[in-house]
Amino acid sequence: MAFGDLLEMTVGFGKFQAINIALLSISSSFIACNNLLQNFVAAVPDHWCKMQQGSESSRYLNVTEEFLRVFLPMDREGRPDKCRMYASQQWHLLGTNETQGNGSQPDTQACTDGWVYDHSQFTSTIVTEWDLVCDRKSLKRMVQSIYMAGLLIGASVLGRLADKYGRRTLLLWSHFVVAVSGTCGAFSSSFPLFCFWRFLLGFSLSGVIVNCLSLNIEWTPTQFRLPVTMCSSFCFTIGQVLLAGIAYGIKDWRWIQLSVSVPFFIFFLHSWWLSESARWLIVNGKEHIALKQLKRVAKINGREAEGDRLTVEILKASVESDQLAAKKQSVFDLFRTPIMRRITCCTMVVWFSTSFAYYGLSIDLQGFGVDIYLIQVIFGAVDIPAKIVAYLTLRLFGRRFTQVTSLTLAGSIVLANAIIPKDLQTVRTSLAAFGKGCLAAAFTCCYLYASELYPTVVRQTGIGLIATMARMGAMVAPIIRMSGDYISFLPSTIYGGVAVIAGLTAFFLLETRNIPLPETIEDVENRSKKNSKRVSKLRNEDVPLQEAQESLMKQRV
Secondary structure, eight states, rough: OOHHHHHHHTTTTSOOOOOOHHHHHHHHHHHHHTTTTTTHHHHOOOOEEEETTTTHHHHHHHTTTHHHTTTTOTTOOOOOOOSSESOOOOOOGTTTOSSSSBBBOOEEESSSSSEEESSOOBOOOHHHHHOOOOOGHHHHHHHHHHHHHHHHHHHHEEEEEEEEHOHHHHHHHHHHHHHHHHHHHOOOOSSSHHHHHHHHHHHHHHHHOOOOOOOHHTTTTTHHHHHHHHHHHHHHHHHHHHHHHHHHHHHHHHEEEHHTHHHHHHHHGGGGOOOOOOHHHHHHTOOOHHHHHHHHHHHHHHHHHHHHHHOOOHHHHTTTTHHHHHHOOEEEEETHHHHHHHHHHHHHHHHHHHHHHHHHHSSOOOGOOOOOOOHHHHHHOOOOOHHHHHHHHHTTTOOOHHHHHHHHHHHHHHHHTTSTTOOOOOHHHHHHHHHHHHHHHHHHHHHHHHHSSOOGGGGGHHHHHHHHHHHHHHHHHHHHHHGTSSSTTTTHHHHHHHHHHHHHGGGGGGTTTTOOOOOHHHHHHHHHHHHHHHHHHHHHHHHHHHHHHHHHHHHHO
């Protein structure tokens, strides 16, 4: 009897899984808050050069833009330039609509005494704290790339450690470090120190993401995997809307950072209630602990009698060949056999592209020219219908169809948006929201699909590797956004093109709907062979009636 069947027959799906899912899904909400925190803690308010009069400049800012003509040149839109100032005051421009006098352009220079910021929308951001504007504006995007680099490295390192030391152990450590690094980041006294804490936050948050997924999936019987994954995905959507509410109520970046970090201390405490994955325990030769955990879960689910029938011998038999396999596995085993090699390469492309396009659209919300709180809510809310459609297609048509369709459709929409004129702001924003919804559906499928494709012995290693690719995509996305300063349509073209390529790549993955989780690499290879034999058998059975009659006559003779 395979372990999946054993899990379903003994503990089933009940109270334990409901509590397990609820506790782990709450973490997902605050993961979303931290991933998109850049939109608010690094928001760029209106700003102008601080004039030589020092503190009086703030009074000038609140008077009229006409008065600012004396000190600041106008940009192409007729507004005060954000990064340049006149070398000397142009008092003759006061009360006129002129931008220069006597037919000559007054000399300008870069801001010499810092900037004045409009605090009507944001009391404080890291941009106003450390003047990350004009020549230093690339540092703002670098913060997000550093955070994503932490996620990238963490996914690779912590995924492998979770396969070695256990899912629950790494989850406890990750929750605690996220809480500490996020809290310390809120009290950073310098920009380099803030970048360090953001990197550590991203690194440890990878452990939360990877291990929450595995603990949910590995305690869930096969027929309930899809609803469980969808539940976690919807909690991620709730987190995006929650972030907008937190940022709207708290205008200071330090308090916003603190409010999405402190809850992880609570998550650290409730993680002690969670049970280690029984699959992982058995595969790693800890059958006695696995037996104790399974009986505990069976008792919570009201199936104590079924749990009492379990023995160490039964558990060993359920994964008899897996224990030896687990001791030999490494990241190289993801590429050792043909089917595993295909799965690994295709999922790497899919995860990189999905994350690349998703965060390319989600991070720079100010660029849409819409109220940032409103568009954050819209971009979060649009995920709800998108994920409902994804749930239906995953259930009815399978994982591969959903992955291919969502990525191809998202890429096509983003590509179409690249050629729409900028003055059609409503159309552009609507298409971007729709495309982001398709990418959210693709992300939902990614997590479920990958957990079903990789066998237990290398599941964390495999997910850690492809999660690394996803973080690499998220890290590169803000850098690609900078190319829009030179060619406006280039970022959207790249985001959309990469998503379409990923959709085509997903065609080469195996379908996993209603199939038990594989335990070993051999299970994955055998699954593919069985599908091939099934197709071959159907083809062989499709013979002409005359040949069948001739064969029957020969047998009679």
